Amino acid sequence: MTLKPIRWWGVAGLLLALMAGVALYQQRAQETAAPEVGATTDPVALALAAGKPAVIEFGANACVSCREMKPVLAALAQSHGDRITVADVDILKQRDFIGRYQIRLMPTQVFFDAQGRETGRNMGKISAEDILARLGVPLTP
Numbered sequence: 001m002t003l004k005p006i007r008w009w010g011v012a013g014l015l016l017a018l019m020a021g022v023a024l025y026q027q028r029a030q031e032t033a034a035p036e037v038g039a040t041t042d043p044v045a046l047a048l049a050a051g052k053p054a055v056i057e058f059g060a061n062a063c064v065s066c067r068e069m070k071p072v073l074a075a076l077a078q079s080h081g082d083r084i085t086v087a088d089v090d091i092l093k094q095r096d097f098i099g100r101y102q103i104r105l106m107p108t109q110v111f112f113d114a115q116g117r118e119t120g121r122n123m124g125k126i127s128a129e130d131i132l133a134r135l136g137v138p139l140t141p
Contacts, residue, residue, distance in 0.1 A: 044097070047087035048116040053135040054085040059107035060092040065125050066107040072128050083137055111135055 047054045057073060059066030070088070077086040091098050091106070101110060105123040111134045113119050120134055132139055 043087045043089050043094075044101075047085045048112060050085045051114055052083060052085050053114055053137060054087065054112040054116075055109050055131050055135060056087045056089060056112070057107050057109045058089045058091050058097060058101060058103045060090050062092060063106040069107050069109075069125055072126075072131075076128050076131060080132065080137060084132075084135055 044056055047056055055073070055076070057066070057069060059069065061067060073086050073088060076084065089097050091103055097103065101108075107124065109122045109126055109131065110118060111120045111122075111131075113136075122130075122134070129139060
């Protein structure tokens with residue numbers, strides 16, 4: 001007879017946990033689903049809106065080669081940020097970019113001209129010098 005009340009308490013606890021989980025899920029969905037008016041969360045659109053040649057890397061933090069590219073991209077952004085735009089898209093967090101940009105391998109760098117037209121791609125690691133050459137930007141700032 002002592003087991004019956006324990007079972008009810010367990011069921012009640014599970015129901016409370018489920019209700020709390022649903023409430024947290026709804027709250028998080030509302031926070032992410034409603035960006036500010038006029039704001040965009042699309043990193044590609046933001047990069048192309050700058051009106052400069054751009055390199056956008058599609059990869060993920062789980063990918064070793066992608067992590068190795070991060071310092072290269074950061075150095076490019078710092079040294080040539082006035083002439084080019086550098087963006088990084090984590091395709092494991094933003095999966096819709098995989099199909100939209102036909103990503104087949106991580107990392108993939110997609111190059112765009114100042115008008116936002118794709119000019120080329122590279123799959124795998126690439127040097128800063130090769131990125132600048134693909135964008136048509138001189139090595140020295």
